[in-house]
Amino acid sequence: MRRTLSLFNTLTRRVEPVVPVLEGQVSFYTCGPTVYNYAHIGNLRTFLFQDLLKRTFRAGGYEVQHCMNITDVEDKIIRDSQGGLPETASNADRHAAMRALTERFTAVFLEDLQTLGIQPADHLPRATAYIPQMIQLVQDLEAKNLAYVRDGSVYYRISGLPAYGCLAHLDREGMQAGASVDADEYERDSVTDFVLWKAAKPGEPWWDSPWGPGRPGWHIECSAMGMELLGDRVDIHSGGVDLIFPHHENEIAQSDGCLGHQWVNHWVHGEFLMVEGQKMAKSAGNFFTLRELVEKGVDPVALRYAIQSNHYRKVLNFSFEGLRAAENSLKRIRAFRKRMEGEGQAGGGPWKAALAPEQRLAQARDHFWAALGDDLNTPEALAEIFTLISDLNAQDDHVALTREERDAVLAFLDEADAIFAAWPNEGDNLDAEVEALIEARRAAKAAKNWPEADRVRDALKALGIVLEDRKDGTTGWRRG
Protein backbone atom coordinates (compact mmCIF):
# COMPACT_ATOMS: atom_id res chain seq x y z
CA MET A 1 0.00 0.00 0.00
CA ARG A 2 1.09 3.53 -0.68
CA ARG A 3 1.19 5.99 2.19
CA THR A 4 0.15 9.61 1.80
CA LEU A 5 3.00 11.82 2.91
CA SER A 6 2.83 15.53 3.57
CA LEU A 7 5.68 17.99 3.84
CA PHE A 8 6.10 21.64 4.63
CA ASN A 9 6.41 23.52 1.36
CA THR A 10 8.58 26.61 1.60
CA LEU A 11 6.74 28.03 -1.40
CA THR A 12 3.40 28.14 0.39
CA ARG A 13 4.64 27.90 3.98
CA ARG A 14 2.16 25.15 4.65
CA VAL A 15 2.28 21.41 5.17
CA GLU A 16 0.92 19.91 1.95
CA PRO A 17 0.54 16.36 0.67
CA VAL A 18 3.13 15.36 -1.88
CA VAL A 19 1.29 14.30 -5.01
CA PRO A 20 3.81 13.18 -7.61
CA VAL A 21 3.29 14.23 -11.20
CA LEU A 22 3.63 10.58 -12.18
CA GLU A 23 1.60 8.44 -9.84
CA GLY A 24 3.74 6.58 -7.38
CA GLN A 25 6.99 8.02 -8.75
CA VAL A 26 8.71 10.85 -6.94
CA SER A 27 11.35 12.93 -8.66
CA PHE A 28 13.68 14.35 -6.04
CA TYR A 29 16.46 16.86 -6.51
CA THR A 30 18.83 17.80 -3.72
CA CYS A 31 21.62 20.32 -3.74
CA GLY A 32 24.81 18.43 -3.14
CA PRO A 33 28.25 19.41 -1.89
CA THR A 34 30.85 21.73 -3.29
CA VAL A 35 33.76 19.33 -3.29
CA TYR A 36 36.82 21.23 -2.10
CA ASN A 37 36.95 20.21 1.56
CA TYR A 38 35.66 17.77 4.18
CA ALA A 39 31.95 18.02 4.91
CA HIS A 40 31.11 19.03 8.47
CA ILE A 41 28.31 17.59 10.56
CA GLY A 42 26.06 20.54 9.69
CA ASN A 43 26.33 19.69 6.00
CA LEU A 44 25.75 16.08 6.81
CA ARG A 45 22.65 16.83 8.83
CA THR A 46 21.04 18.15 5.67
CA PHE A 47 22.11 15.18 3.59
CA LEU A 48 20.85 12.85 6.29
CA PHE A 49 17.49 14.57 6.39
CA GLN A 50 17.24 14.11 2.64
CA ASP A 51 18.16 10.46 3.01
CA LEU A 52 15.41 10.07 5.59
CA LEU A 53 12.96 11.71 3.24
CA LYS A 54 13.91 9.46 0.37
CA ARG A 55 13.83 6.32 2.49
CA THR A 56 10.43 7.30 3.85
CA PHE A 57 8.98 7.64 0.38
CA ARG A 58 10.50 4.35 -0.69
CA ALA A 59 9.28 2.54 2.42
CA GLY A 60 5.94 4.24 1.87
CA GLY A 61 5.48 2.56 -1.49
CA TYR A 62 6.92 5.09 -3.94
CA GLU A 63 9.62 4.84 -6.49
CA VAL A 64 12.08 7.67 -6.06
CA GLN A 65 14.41 9.10 -8.67
CA HIS A 66 16.97 11.04 -6.70
CA CYS A 67 19.41 13.44 -8.28
CA MET A 68 22.15 15.17 -6.27
CA ASN A 69 24.58 17.47 -7.98
CA ILE A 70 28.29 17.52 -7.27
CA THR A 71 29.52 21.07 -7.64
CA ASP A 72 33.01 20.74 -9.06
CA VAL A 73 33.55 24.23 -10.43
CA GLU A 74 33.19 27.21 -8.14
CA ASP A 75 35.13 30.13 -6.67
CA LYS A 76 36.55 28.31 -3.68
CA ILE A 77 37.47 25.28 -5.73
CA ILE A 78 39.35 27.51 -8.12
CA ARG A 79 41.01 29.36 -5.26
CA ASP A 80 42.19 26.15 -3.60
CA SER A 81 43.24 24.29 -6.72
CA GLN A 82 45.11 26.89 -8.76
CA GLY A 83 47.59 28.10 -6.18
CA GLY A 84 50.51 25.94 -7.24
CA LEU A 85 50.23 26.75 -10.93
CA PRO A 86 52.37 29.33 -12.75
CA GLU A 87 50.63 32.28 -14.38
CA THR A 88 51.46 30.81 -17.73
CA ALA A 89 49.71 27.50 -17.03
CA SER A 90 47.52 26.28 -19.86
CA ASN A 91 43.78 25.97 -19.58
CA ALA A 92 44.18 22.19 -19.71
CA ASP A 93 46.56 22.32 -16.75
CA ARG A 94 44.14 24.48 -14.81
CA HIS A 95 41.31 22.06 -15.47
CA ALA A 96 43.46 19.13 -14.44
CA ALA A 97 44.39 20.81 -11.16
CA MET A 98 40.78 21.60 -10.45
CA ARG A 99 39.76 18.08 -11.32
CA ALA A 100 42.38 16.55 -9.02
CA LEU A 101 40.98 18.47 -6.07
CA THR A 102 37.33 17.77 -6.79
CA GLU A 103 37.83 14.07 -7.47
CA ARG A 104 39.61 13.66 -4.20
CA PHE A 105 36.87 15.32 -2.19
CA THR A 106 34.08 13.68 -4.13
CA ALA A 107 35.49 10.35 -2.99
CA VAL A 108 35.75 11.64 0.57
CA PHE A 109 32.16 12.81 0.44
CA LEU A 110 30.85 9.48 -0.78
CA GLU A 111 32.75 7.72 1.99
CA ASP A 112 31.19 10.01 4.57
CA LEU A 113 27.73 9.22 3.22
CA GLN A 114 28.43 5.54 3.56
CA THR A 115 29.68 5.99 7.11
CA LEU A 116 26.40 7.60 8.07
CA GLY A 117 24.31 5.06 6.20
CA ILE A 118 23.14 7.61 3.65
CA GLN A 119 22.19 6.00 0.36
CA PRO A 120 23.84 7.72 -2.59
CA ALA A 121 21.57 9.38 -5.13
CA ASP A 122 20.60 7.58 -8.32
CA HIS A 123 22.19 10.41 -10.26
CA LEU A 124 25.30 12.21 -9.02
CA PRO A 125 26.04 14.57 -11.90
CA ARG A 126 29.20 16.65 -11.85
CA ALA A 127 28.62 20.21 -12.96
CA THR A 128 31.59 20.15 -15.33
CA ALA A 129 30.02 17.27 -17.25
CA TYR A 130 26.99 19.39 -18.16
CA ILE A 131 28.52 22.59 -19.53
CA PRO A 132 26.74 22.24 -22.91
CA GLN A 133 23.35 21.94 -21.21
CA MET A 134 24.08 25.00 -19.12
CA ILE A 135 25.09 27.01 -22.17
CA GLN A 136 21.92 25.90 -23.92
CA LEU A 137 19.82 26.98 -20.95
CA VAL A 138 21.45 30.40 -20.88
CA GLN A 139 20.81 30.76 -24.59
CA ASP A 140 17.17 29.85 -24.07
CA LEU A 141 16.91 32.53 -21.42
CA GLU A 142 18.54 35.02 -23.79
CA ALA A 143 16.01 34.11 -26.45
CA LYS A 144 13.21 34.83 -23.98
CA ASN A 145 14.79 38.16 -23.14
CA LEU A 146 15.40 37.00 -19.57
CA ALA A 147 19.17 37.32 -19.90
CA TYR A 148 21.61 39.90 -21.21
CA VAL A 149 25.33 40.03 -21.93
CA ARG A 150 27.85 42.40 -20.38
CA ASP A 151 31.55 42.10 -21.14
CA GLY A 152 31.45 38.38 -21.84
CA SER A 153 29.28 37.57 -18.83
CA VAL A 154 25.58 36.81 -18.96
CA TYR A 155 23.11 38.02 -16.35
CA TYR A 156 19.55 37.14 -15.48
CA ARG A 157 17.08 39.98 -15.87
CA ILE A 158 14.96 39.74 -12.73
CA SER A 159 12.61 42.45 -13.87
CA GLY A 160 11.49 40.02 -16.55
CA LEU A 161 10.02 37.61 -14.02
CA PRO A 162 7.30 39.18 -11.86
CA ALA A 163 7.16 36.19 -9.54
CA TYR A 164 10.81 36.60 -8.49
CA GLY A 165 11.02 36.42 -4.71
CA CYS A 166 8.13 33.98 -4.30
CA LEU A 167 10.16 31.34 -2.52
CA ALA A 168 12.05 33.52 -0.07
CA HIS A 169 8.99 35.76 0.30
CA LEU A 170 11.06 38.80 -0.42
CA ASP A 171 9.96 41.81 -2.38
CA ARG A 172 12.31 43.73 -4.62
CA GLU A 173 12.25 46.79 -2.39
CA GLY A 174 13.57 44.77 0.53
CA MET A 175 16.26 43.11 -1.53
CA GLN A 176 17.58 46.32 -2.94
CA ALA A 177 18.04 47.69 0.53
CA GLY A 178 20.41 44.93 1.54
CA ALA A 179 22.11 43.92 -1.66
CA SER A 180 24.79 46.53 -1.84
CA VAL A 181 27.78 44.45 -0.83
CA ASP A 182 29.28 43.71 -4.19
CA ALA A 183 27.30 46.15 -6.22
CA ASP A 184 30.35 47.31 -8.08
CA GLU A 185 31.68 43.88 -8.93
CA TYR A 186 29.66 43.41 -12.08
CA GLU A 187 28.18 45.74 -14.66
CA ARG A 188 24.61 44.68 -14.08
CA ASP A 189 21.46 46.52 -15.04
CA SER A 190 20.17 45.99 -11.53
CA VAL A 191 22.12 45.02 -8.42
CA THR A 192 19.73 42.15 -7.84
CA ASP A 193 20.33 40.56 -11.22
CA PHE A 194 22.53 37.51 -10.88
CA VAL A 195 25.16 35.99 -13.09
CA LEU A 196 24.41 32.99 -15.30
CA TRP A 197 27.74 32.76 -17.04
CA LYS A 198 30.96 34.37 -15.86
CA ALA A 199 33.57 35.68 -18.28
CA ALA A 200 36.94 34.09 -17.59
CA LYS A 201 39.41 35.98 -15.44
CA PRO A 202 43.17 35.49 -15.65
CA GLY A 203 44.34 32.42 -13.79
CA GLU A 204 40.99 30.63 -13.95
CA PRO A 205 40.01 27.54 -15.91
CA TRP A 206 37.48 28.28 -18.61
CA TRP A 207 35.23 26.76 -21.29
CA ASP A 208 34.40 28.07 -24.73
CA SER A 209 30.97 29.57 -25.06
CA PRO A 210 28.98 31.78 -27.43
CA TRP A 211 30.02 34.68 -25.18
CA GLY A 212 33.70 33.85 -25.16
CA PRO A 213 35.74 31.92 -22.61
CA GLY A 214 34.08 31.61 -19.25
CA ARG A 215 32.50 29.37 -16.65
CA PRO A 216 29.02 28.76 -15.30
CA GLY A 217 27.47 30.79 -12.52
CA TRP A 218 26.61 29.03 -9.29
CA HIS A 219 22.89 28.58 -9.79
CA ILE A 220 22.74 27.43 -13.37
CA GLU A 221 24.05 23.90 -12.82
CA CYS A 222 21.13 22.80 -10.69
CA SER A 223 18.59 24.06 -13.18
CA ALA A 224 20.38 22.53 -16.15
CA MET A 225 21.14 19.16 -14.60
CA GLY A 226 17.85 18.89 -12.77
CA MET A 227 15.85 19.49 -15.93
CA GLU A 228 18.10 17.20 -17.95
CA LEU A 229 17.96 14.27 -15.53
CA LEU A 230 14.58 14.61 -13.82
CA GLY A 231 12.56 16.45 -16.43
CA ASP A 232 10.35 19.52 -16.73
CA ARG A 233 8.35 18.88 -13.60
CA VAL A 234 10.06 17.90 -10.39
CA ASP A 235 8.12 16.79 -7.35
CA ILE A 236 10.49 17.72 -4.54
CA HIS A 237 13.59 19.85 -4.38
CA SER A 238 15.45 20.29 -1.14
CA GLY A 239 18.48 21.75 0.57
CA GLY A 240 19.47 23.64 3.70
CA VAL A 241 17.49 26.72 4.73
CA ASP A 242 20.39 28.91 3.70
CA LEU A 243 19.84 27.92 0.11
CA ILE A 244 16.34 29.38 -0.03
CA PHE A 245 17.83 32.67 -1.01
CA PRO A 246 19.41 33.32 -3.33
CA HIS A 247 20.21 29.89 -4.70
CA HIS A 248 16.79 28.29 -4.94
CA GLU A 249 15.08 31.55 -5.74
CA ASN A 250 17.44 31.89 -8.68
CA GLU A 251 16.93 28.31 -9.75
CA ILE A 252 13.23 29.05 -9.93
CA ALA A 253 13.93 32.13 -12.00
CA GLN A 254 16.09 30.13 -14.41
CA SER A 255 13.95 27.04 -14.71
CA ASP A 256 10.48 28.52 -14.55
CA GLY A 257 11.61 31.34 -16.82
CA CYS A 258 12.91 28.88 -19.39
CA LEU A 259 10.05 26.39 -19.16
CA GLY A 260 7.22 28.88 -18.91
CA HIS A 261 5.70 26.88 -16.06
CA GLN A 262 6.48 25.94 -12.48
CA TRP A 263 9.39 23.52 -12.45
CA VAL A 264 9.28 22.29 -8.84
CA ASN A 265 6.13 21.61 -6.85
CA HIS A 266 7.49 21.09 -3.37
CA TRP A 267 10.45 22.96 -1.91
CA VAL A 268 11.66 21.44 1.34
CA HIS A 269 14.41 22.88 3.53
CA GLY A 270 16.29 21.46 6.49
CA GLU A 271 17.31 23.57 9.47
CA PHE A 272 20.79 24.20 10.74
CA LEU A 273 22.81 22.54 13.42
CA MET A 274 24.46 24.16 16.41
CA VAL A 275 27.12 22.67 18.65
CA GLU A 276 26.74 22.75 22.44
CA GLY A 277 24.40 25.72 22.12
CA GLN A 278 26.71 27.73 19.92
CA LYS A 279 27.04 28.42 16.28
CA MET A 280 29.47 25.98 14.74
CA ALA A 281 32.55 27.85 13.63
CA LYS A 282 36.19 27.07 13.21
CA SER A 283 37.06 30.08 15.35
CA ALA A 284 34.89 28.78 18.23
CA GLY A 285 36.70 25.45 18.21
CA ASN A 286 33.45 23.54 17.84
CA PHE A 287 33.64 22.77 14.15
CA PHE A 288 33.44 19.06 13.49
CA THR A 289 33.80 16.90 10.46
CA LEU A 290 32.44 13.38 10.55
CA ARG A 291 35.97 12.02 10.41
CA GLU A 292 37.05 13.96 13.46
CA LEU A 293 34.14 12.56 15.45
CA VAL A 294 34.79 9.01 14.34
CA GLU A 295 38.43 9.42 15.35
CA LYS A 296 37.22 10.50 18.78
CA GLY A 297 35.38 7.20 19.01
CA VAL A 298 31.88 8.42 18.16
CA ASP A 299 29.68 5.71 16.72
CA PRO A 300 28.37 7.12 13.43
CA VAL A 301 25.10 5.27 13.91
CA ALA A 302 24.60 7.07 17.21
CA LEU A 303 25.24 10.35 15.43
CA ARG A 304 22.70 9.37 12.81
CA TYR A 305 20.21 8.52 15.53
CA ALA A 306 20.85 11.75 17.43
CA ILE A 307 20.20 13.76 14.29
CA GLN A 308 17.06 11.95 13.27
CA SER A 309 15.56 12.13 16.73
CA ASN A 310 15.14 15.85 16.08
CA HIS A 311 12.67 17.28 13.61
CA TYR A 312 14.32 18.45 10.40
CA ARG A 313 12.78 21.93 10.57
CA LYS A 314 14.08 22.67 14.03
CA VAL A 315 17.56 23.84 14.89
CA LEU A 316 19.47 20.84 16.16
CA ASN A 317 21.77 21.28 19.12
CA PHE A 318 24.53 18.76 18.73
CA SER A 319 26.22 17.74 21.98
CA PHE A 320 28.28 14.88 23.27
CA GLU A 321 25.73 14.32 26.02
CA GLY A 322 23.08 13.95 23.35
CA LEU A 323 25.28 11.45 21.58
CA ARG A 324 25.50 9.36 24.73
CA ALA A 325 21.73 9.44 25.14
CA ALA A 326 21.42 8.30 21.53
CA GLU A 327 23.73 5.36 22.15
CA ASN A 328 21.67 4.27 25.15
CA SER A 329 18.41 4.64 23.28
CA LEU A 330 19.75 2.46 20.51
CA LYS A 331 20.75 -0.20 23.01
CA ARG A 332 17.16 -0.49 24.11
CA ILE A 333 15.87 -0.94 20.59
CA ARG A 334 18.59 -3.43 19.71
CA ALA A 335 18.06 -5.44 22.90
CA PHE A 336 14.37 -5.62 22.08
CA ARG A 337 15.13 -6.76 18.59
CA LYS A 338 17.37 -9.50 19.92
CA ARG A 339 14.64 -10.51 22.35
CA MET A 340 12.12 -10.84 19.53
CA GLU A 341 14.57 -12.90 17.51
CA GLY A 342 14.78 -15.39 20.35
CA GLU A 343 12.09 -17.37 22.08
CA GLY A 344 9.78 -16.10 24.79
CA GLN A 345 10.63 -16.59 28.48
CA ALA A 346 7.42 -15.73 30.27
CA GLY A 347 7.65 -15.33 34.03
CA GLY A 348 5.80 -13.48 36.78
CA GLY A 349 6.00 -10.14 38.50
CA PRO A 350 3.70 -7.14 38.48
CA TRP A 351 1.71 -6.51 35.38
CA LYS A 352 -0.35 -3.55 34.34
CA ALA A 353 -2.56 -5.07 31.69
CA ALA A 354 -2.63 -7.80 29.10
CA LEU A 355 -2.85 -6.80 25.47
CA ALA A 356 -3.25 -8.38 22.06
CA PRO A 357 0.19 -8.21 20.44
CA GLU A 358 -1.01 -8.21 16.83
CA GLN A 359 -3.44 -5.39 17.49
CA ARG A 360 -0.92 -3.40 19.46
CA LEU A 361 1.58 -3.80 16.65
CA ALA A 362 -0.91 -2.69 14.02
CA GLN A 363 -1.70 0.37 16.09
CA ALA A 364 1.96 1.25 16.51
CA ARG A 365 2.52 0.85 12.81
CA ASP A 366 -0.38 3.18 12.02
CA HIS A 367 0.88 5.80 14.42
CA PHE A 368 4.40 5.42 13.12
CA TRP A 369 3.32 6.15 9.58
CA ALA A 370 0.97 8.92 10.59
CA ALA A 371 3.91 10.65 12.28
CA LEU A 372 6.18 10.29 9.27
CA GLY A 373 3.38 11.31 6.95
CA ASP A 374 2.90 14.52 8.89
CA ASP A 375 5.92 16.49 7.75
CA LEU A 376 8.40 13.74 8.48
CA ASN A 377 7.92 13.81 12.24
CA THR A 378 10.74 11.44 13.09
CA PRO A 379 10.80 12.15 16.86
CA GLU A 380 7.20 11.08 17.16
CA ALA A 381 7.72 8.04 14.95
CA LEU A 382 10.56 6.95 17.21
CA ALA A 383 8.42 7.53 20.30
CA GLU A 384 5.87 5.11 18.81
CA ILE A 385 8.55 2.48 18.57
CA PHE A 386 9.50 2.96 22.21
CA THR A 387 5.97 2.71 23.54
CA LEU A 388 5.53 -0.44 21.49
CA ILE A 389 8.71 -1.85 22.98
CA SER A 390 7.54 -1.12 26.53
CA ASP A 391 4.16 -2.68 25.96
CA LEU A 392 5.44 -5.80 24.25
CA ASN A 393 8.26 -6.33 26.76
CA ALA A 394 5.68 -6.31 29.55
CA GLN A 395 3.42 -8.65 27.63
CA ASP A 396 6.25 -10.99 26.75
CA ASP A 397 7.32 -11.09 30.41
CA HIS A 398 3.97 -12.67 31.28
CA VAL A 399 2.60 -14.37 28.20
CA ALA A 400 5.35 -15.14 25.75
CA LEU A 401 4.66 -13.84 22.27
CA THR A 402 4.31 -16.59 19.70
CA ARG A 403 6.84 -17.13 16.95
CA GLU A 404 4.39 -15.61 14.48
CA GLU A 405 3.90 -12.55 16.65
CA ARG A 406 7.63 -12.14 17.16
CA ASP A 407 8.19 -12.36 13.42
CA ALA A 408 5.53 -9.74 12.79
CA VAL A 409 7.26 -7.44 15.24
CA LEU A 410 10.61 -8.07 13.57
CA ALA A 411 9.08 -7.28 10.20
CA PHE A 412 7.94 -3.93 11.55
CA LEU A 413 11.37 -3.24 13.03
CA ASP A 414 12.86 -3.99 9.62
CA GLU A 415 10.33 -1.71 7.96
CA ALA A 416 11.26 1.10 10.33
CA ASP A 417 14.97 0.39 9.99
CA ALA A 418 14.69 0.76 6.23
CA ILE A 419 14.14 4.41 7.11
CA PHE A 420 16.17 4.96 10.28
CA ALA A 421 19.04 2.62 9.47
CA ALA A 422 20.06 2.16 13.09
CA TRP A 423 18.96 -1.27 14.31
CA PRO A 424 19.79 -3.67 11.52
CA ASN A 425 19.47 -7.39 11.65
CA GLU A 426 23.00 -8.32 12.69
CA GLY A 427 22.68 -12.04 12.30
CA ASP A 428 23.68 -14.79 14.70
CA ASN A 429 27.18 -15.48 13.50
CA LEU A 430 29.78 -15.61 16.22
CA ASP A 431 33.49 -16.26 16.17
CA ALA A 432 34.55 -19.72 17.27
CA GLU A 433 36.50 -18.02 20.06
CA VAL A 434 33.37 -16.30 21.33
CA GLU A 435 31.33 -19.46 21.13
CA ALA A 436 33.96 -21.30 23.12
CA LEU A 437 33.86 -18.63 25.80
CA ILE A 438 30.09 -18.77 26.00
CA GLU A 439 30.33 -22.53 26.46
CA ALA A 440 33.05 -22.14 29.10
CA ARG A 441 30.88 -19.75 31.04
CA ARG A 442 27.94 -22.12 30.80
CA ALA A 443 30.06 -24.90 32.26
CA ALA A 444 31.38 -22.72 35.08
CA LYS A 445 27.87 -21.58 35.90
CA ALA A 446 26.60 -25.17 35.97
CA ALA A 447 29.41 -26.01 38.39
CA LYS A 448 28.47 -22.93 40.45
CA ASN A 449 32.01 -21.73 40.01
CA TRP A 450 30.95 -18.09 40.25
CA PRO A 451 34.38 -16.41 40.13
CA GLU A 452 35.20 -18.27 36.91
CA ALA A 453 31.75 -17.61 35.45
CA ASP A 454 32.12 -13.89 36.15
CA ARG A 455 35.63 -13.82 34.74
CA VAL A 456 34.50 -15.33 31.46
CA ARG A 457 31.49 -13.05 31.32
CA ASP A 458 33.77 -10.04 31.70
CA ALA A 459 36.05 -11.38 29.00
CA LEU A 460 33.11 -11.64 26.65
CA LYS A 461 31.99 -8.13 27.50
CA ALA A 462 35.41 -6.89 26.50
CA LEU A 463 34.76 -8.54 23.13
CA GLY A 464 31.45 -6.73 22.79
CA ILE A 465 29.22 -9.63 23.75
CA VAL A 466 26.85 -9.19 26.69
CA LEU A 467 25.37 -12.30 28.29
CA GLU A 468 21.87 -12.50 29.67
CA ASP A 469 20.86 -15.40 31.86
CA ARG A 470 17.26 -16.43 31.31
CA LYS A 471 14.65 -17.73 33.69
CA ASP A 472 14.80 -21.23 32.27
CA GLY A 473 18.51 -21.53 33.00
CA THR A 474 19.74 -20.93 29.47
CA THR A 475 21.91 -17.98 28.56
CA GLY A 476 21.38 -15.57 25.68
CA TRP A 477 23.78 -13.02 24.28
CA ARG A 478 23.64 -9.74 22.47
CA ARG A 479 26.08 -7.27 21.06
CA GLY A 480 26.69 -4.16 23.10
Added chain:
RNA sequence: GGCACCGUCGCCAAGUGGUAAGGCCCGGGACUGCAAAUCCCGUAUCCAUCGGUUCGAAUCCGAUCGGUGCCUCCA
Protein backbone atom coordinates in the same frame (compact mmCIF):
# COMPACT_ATOMS: atom_id res chain seq x y z
C1' G B 1 15.81 48.58 9.03
C1' G B 2 12.77 44.40 6.39
C1' C B 3 11.08 39.04 6.55
C1' A B 4 10.74 34.63 9.39
C1' C B 5 11.62 30.99 13.35
C1' C B 6 12.29 29.24 18.40
C1' G B 7 11.72 29.24 24.10
C1' U B 8 7.72 22.38 27.14
C1' C B 9 10.90 17.95 33.37
C1' G B 10 18.36 17.84 34.98
C1' C B 11 19.41 16.83 29.31
C1' C B 12 17.03 15.68 24.42
C1' A B 13 12.11 16.04 22.42
C1' A B 14 6.47 15.37 20.53
C1' G B 15 2.03 17.88 21.20
C1' U B 16 -0.44 23.88 18.14
C1' G B 17 -7.99 24.98 21.39
C1' G B 18 -10.17 20.05 25.24
C1' U B 19 -7.26 19.26 29.84
C1' A B 20 1.26 17.58 29.42
C1' A B 21 3.78 11.40 24.31
C1' G B 22 8.54 9.33 24.17
C1' G B 23 14.02 8.80 25.05
C1' C B 24 18.41 9.62 28.28
C1' C B 25 19.66 10.43 33.31
C1' C B 26 17.95 9.73 38.58
C1' G B 27 15.47 7.26 43.19
C1' G B 28 12.69 2.81 45.22
C1' G B 29 10.99 -2.30 44.40
C1' A B 30 10.73 -7.25 41.70
C1' C B 31 13.66 -10.88 39.12
C1' U B 32 19.17 -12.82 39.43
C1' G B 33 24.49 -16.68 42.64
C1' C B 34 25.99 -11.63 41.35
C1' A B 35 24.93 -9.20 36.97
C1' A B 36 22.65 -7.94 32.39
C1' A B 37 18.05 -7.41 30.14
C1' U B 38 13.06 -6.67 31.59
C1' C B 39 8.90 -5.29 34.49
C1' C B 40 6.41 -2.30 38.47
C1' C B 41 6.33 2.44 41.28
C1' G B 42 8.09 7.57 41.53
C1' U B 43 10.10 12.15 39.22
C1' A B 44 6.59 19.21 35.00
C1' U B 45 -1.04 20.90 38.60
C1' C B 46 2.26 22.82 34.51
C1' C B 47 4.53 24.38 29.12
C1' A B 48 10.07 31.97 29.14
C1' U B 49 7.22 36.27 31.65
C1' C B 50 2.89 39.45 32.01
C1' G B 51 -1.87 40.57 30.26
C1' G B 52 -6.21 39.32 26.99
C1' U B 53 -9.92 36.15 24.11
C1' U B 54 -12.65 31.47 25.38
C1' C B 55 -16.97 27.11 28.90
C1' G B 56 -11.89 25.59 28.26
C1' A B 57 -5.00 27.61 26.01
C1' A B 58 1.36 24.99 26.31
C1' U B 59 -1.66 25.56 21.94
C1' C B 60 -5.25 31.94 19.62
C1' C B 61 -4.16 37.57 20.32
C1' G B 62 -0.95 41.57 22.45
C1' A B 63 3.32 43.14 25.13
C1' U B 64 8.00 41.98 27.40
C1' C B 65 12.49 39.08 28.00
C1' G B 66 15.92 35.54 25.86
C1' G B 67 17.97 32.73 21.55
C1' U B 68 18.37 31.80 16.06
C1' G B 69 18.09 32.32 10.76
C1' C B 70 17.54 34.97 6.03
C1' C B 71 17.91 39.78 3.36
C1' U B 72 25.48 38.86 1.08
C1' C B 73 29.31 33.07 -0.09
C1' C B 74 27.15 29.16 3.00
C1' A B 75 23.86 22.60 4.51
